[in-house]
Amino acid sequence: MKLLHVALPLLVAACLSTTHAETVKDREGAVRSDKATMENDALWIYNDFEKGFAEAKKTGKPLLVVLRCVPCLSCMGIDAQVLQDKELKPLLEKFVCVRLINANSLDLARFQFDYDLSFSTLFFNGDGTVYGRYGSWTHQKNPQEKTTIGYRKALEAALETHKGYPANKASLAGKQGQPTLFKTPVEMPALMEKYTMDLNWNGKVVQSCVHCHQIGDSQRLYYRDKKQAIPTNLIYPMPQSETIGLTLAPDQKARIEAVAPNSIAAKAGLQAGDDIITLAGQPLLSIADFSWALHLAPEAGNVPAVVKRGSAEQTVTIALPANWRRKADISKRVGTWPMRGMATGGMVLLDLTDEERTQRQLPKNNMALYVKSVGQYGKHAAAKNAGFQKDDVILQLAGVSTRITEGELIGYLLQKHPVGEKVKATVLRGGQRVELNLPMQ
Numbered sequence: 001m002k003l004l005h006v007a008l009p010l011l012v013a014a015c016l017s018t019t020h021a022e023t024v025k026d027r028e029g030a031v032r033s034d035k036a037t038m039e040n041d042a043l044w045i046y047n048d049f050e051k052g053f054a055e056a057k058k059t060g061k062p063l064l065v066v067l068r069c070v071p072c073l074s075c076m077g078i079d080a081q082v083l084q085d086k087e088l089k090p091l092l093e094k095f096v097c098v099r100l101i102n103a104n105s106l107d108l109a110r111f112q113f114d115y116d117l118s119f120s121t122l123f124f125n126g127d128g129t130v131y132g133r134y135g136s137w138t139h140q141k142n143p144q145e146k147t148t149i150g151y152r153k154a155l156e157a158a159l160e161t162h163k164g165y166p167a168n169k170a171s172l173a174g175k176q177g178q179p180t181l182f183k184t185p186v187e188m189p190a191l192m193e194k195y196t197m198d199l200n201w202n203g204k205v206v207q208s209c210v211h212c213h214q215i216g217d218s219q220r221l222y223y224r225d226k227k228q229a230i231p232t233n234l235i236y237p238m239p240q241s242e243t244i245g246l247t248l249a250p251d252q253k254a255r256i257e258a259v260a261p262n263s264i265a266a267k268a269g270l271q272a273g274d275d276i277i278t279l280a281g282q283p284l285l286s287i288a289d290f291s292w293a294l295h296l297a298p299e300a301g302n303v304p305a306v307v308k309r310g311s312a313e314q315t316v317t318i319a320l321p322a323n324w325r326r327k328a329d330i331s332k333r334v335g336t337w338p339m340r341g342m343a344t345g346g347m348v349l350l351d352l353t354d355e356e357r358t359q360r361q362l363p364k365n366n367m368a369l370y371v372k373s374v375g376q377y378g379k380h381a382a383a384k385n386a387g388f389q390k391d392d393v394i395l396q397l398a399g400v401s402t403r404i405t406e407g408e409l410i411g412y413l414l415q416k417h418p419v420g421e422k423v424k425a426t427v428l429r430g431g432q433r434v435e436l437n438l439p440m441q
Contacts, residue, residue: 027071027206031101034070035201038099043089045098049107052098056126062162063124064095064155067103067113067212075119077146078139088148091155096126102209103185105197112177114238114288115212116333121151123158123285130175131161132285133292137240138250141332149251150286157253157285174282174296175289181222185210189225190218213334220335220414224342229415232299235339236328236411238291243328244318246270254284268318274307299325330407338379342441343413345383346375349406352393360393360428367401369394369409371427379441387436389429397438398423413440 024030039046045055049065056063068079082088100106110128113120114135123131134154139145161168182188186195191210200208216237223230241248245263249255254276259266276284279293280303297303300322306315330336340346349369352362362368371392374384395401397409398417417423422437 022073023071024073028204030071031205031209034101043092043097044083045096047098047100047102049098049100049111052096053124053126053128056096056124058126059096060126061094061096062131062158063098063126064092064158065098065100065111065122065124067100067111067120067122069118069211070101071206072118073143074141075117075136075139076143078136078148078151079119081146081148082151085148088152088155091152091159094159095123095155102199103212103215104195104199104208104210105184105186106210106212106215108180108182108184108215109177114291115216116237116335117212120288121154123154123161125162125165129165129169129172130177131158131165131172132175132283133288134286135238135288135291136250147251150253153251153253154286157283161283161285168283171278171281171283174280175292178296185215185218188215188218188222190214190221216335217338220339220342224414224419227418232325232411232415233295235414236325236330236407237295237335238288239294239325239328241287241290241294243294244320244324248276248287248290250287253286254279254290264318264320264324268305268316270305270307270316270318271309274309276305276307277313278306279303280305299323326408326411328407329405330410336407336410339410339414341375341379341382342419343410343417344406345386345388345438345441346380347383347388348372349394349409351403351405362393362395362428365403367395367397367404369397369404369406382439382441386438387434388425388427388438391429392434393428394425395428395433396424396426398425 038044045052052063052065111122113122113133117135117140119139120135122133125131134151185191186197191214195208195210199205220230220234245260245265246256247258249257256270256272256274258272259270278284279290280297282289282293284290297320300320303318303320304315305318306313350372352368352370354364357364357368371388371390374388374390375381398413400412417440419440421440423440425436425438427434427436
């Protein structure tokens with residue numbers, strides 16, 4: 001059985017390490033305050049998804065499960081609006097609503113989403129069938145962003161899907177979770193000795209919480225510890241639409257706002273203003289559904305999409321070339337931080353722009369990765385200990401000298417170079433070239 005290939009990363013945890021994301025000062029207080037406020041709320045079932053499924057079966061309503069990292073400052077705006085917006089309430093009342101704030105006992109067969117987000121929603125039938133997903137990088141990047149227009153449209157689409165169920169069940173097949181090796185996060189080797197199924201409300205509750213990003217981290221570590229190549233869609237999970245050249249409007253289900261010239265999307269004939277109705281046969285409720293369809297897309301091959309252009313619908317074919325997934329921008333993902341420890345010894349790397357290359361008299365098509373920072377502790381100090389310094393420019397690493405992004409390099413190293421190996425590097429420092437060895441971890 002395959003390990004779950006996801007990376008929602010979402011953080012349904014009660015907190016995030018300040019290394020990864022900015023959090024409130026009193027994380028413990030934030031979690032306990034959320035519990036005191038929500039556990040007796042008339043609309044929301046607090047931290048008990050099994051109770052939610054039971055209630056959905058009993059009432060015949062669809063189930064809505066919000067997963068929220070309470071102390072994380074990201075997505076605070078939309079979280080508050082979903083809980084307090086009087087205009088959303090009539091829609092929410094048509095669902096059985098559950099609020100989860102930790103991932104310890106999460107059923108990984110059901111809950112597969114972007115584990116790197118601090119606010120996400122999954123829509124279900126009471127029998128466990130997934131209707132769709134919602135998650136927003138717009139809100140993740142801006143804690144003050146409060147707009148719920150896109151969320152409202154996802155709610156409305158989920159209700160329409162529920163109305164058509166079970167006649168539409170076949171069309172939802174692609175939205176269901178993939179096979180998992182572990183039933184819950186606390187069964188994963190990296191987590192099983194540190195966490196239990198329940199939060200420690202009588203002690204330090206934050207420290208007892210499994211963060212959602214730890215699910216993705218533990219999946220990757222499972223392969224790394226076995227000295228196996230980490231699957232590509234674990235390194236580049238839930239690809240954003242920009243990976244294939246699309247910008248989708250955040251206030252719509254899946255409307256194209258812009259198409260990058262010469263991109264995969266442009267070659268497929270997609271246009272600004274198109275509404276993407278289905279991708280890979282899956283009806284789309286939101287931008288997160290688009291990413292989920294890409295997450296399951298082949299490493300190379302054709303993916304059909306149905307778009308509405310004007311008043312007419314038409315089918316287009318999106319041809320995904322080899323290695324398309326490696327173009328995903330993973331630099332801002334929480335899950336990339338531990339991968340930097342594994343692959344680059346804790347360095348944060350930036351591909352120099354053409355202008356910066358000209359200033360430094362460096363070729364435009366060769367590797368030129370600027371060392372923005374080097375880690376200071378544990379695995380993230382490996383590069384520093386090997387002699388790498390901030391402001392170095394890496395010109396060659398592990399035999400690669402062609403132009404490459406940090407994300408592409410991380411994927412290459414994790415799949416081609418096992419733990420314990422040392423790879424050779426050439427760096428430019430103050431006009432001088434320095435030869436170094438970088439350990440893989």
